Amino acid sequence: EVQLVQSGAEVKKPGESLKISCKGSGYTFTSYWIGWVRQMPGKGLEWMGIIYPGDSDTRYSPSFQGQVTISADKSISTACLQWSSLKASDTAMYYCARLLSRDGYNLAFDIWGQGTLVTVSS
């Protein structure tokens, strides 16, 4: 079964750092882009960025460039999203998702992780 399994919920204080993860299985992890999507409480979906685990090529949404870092370790089929200094406004559910690809063209996010809830509060 193709799946993405994310790390568990986190509760952090403003200014702290954090790294959450997304482990792929059931497919060739290095052959598909992985994206991260934010969903703030009661709000819609926002694309944050994507990474190609095969060579760690990374692209960020302009809205999130410089705010987060996306990385991947292909040896353990895991992609990560990290913050160096959290803010209360980073409180949200974060999803990783695999990009469906056809003929070398990236399409939509076809497989989603279960989400990681990040709460930032003093």
Added chain:
Amino acid sequence: EIVMTQSPATLSVSRGERATLSCRASRSISRNLAWYQQKPGQAPRLLIYGASTRATGIPARFSGSGSETEFTLTISSLQSEDFAVYYCQQYNNWPPAYTFGQGTKLEIK
């Protein structure tokens, strides 16, 4: 930056009836459009990509249409499990962009 606008924000429809959800792009995106369904407490699920291609395992009552700037998701004969929030998303490889609309909540009338 392309802006995706969905309408209506909320749609009330009875079971067994047809629902039509709209999505508009601020400029042409050809057919690079996907639809997702999200139920409370769950991750989104891909329904449609390429404006009209159903994803694996998606029932035939879900259909997508449109091109350029105007797109529609139609759900024929609504089932109880179809009441959820639906998002459209445009995708582009270069520059990379995977922008979502703000969502349409489909509720039981």
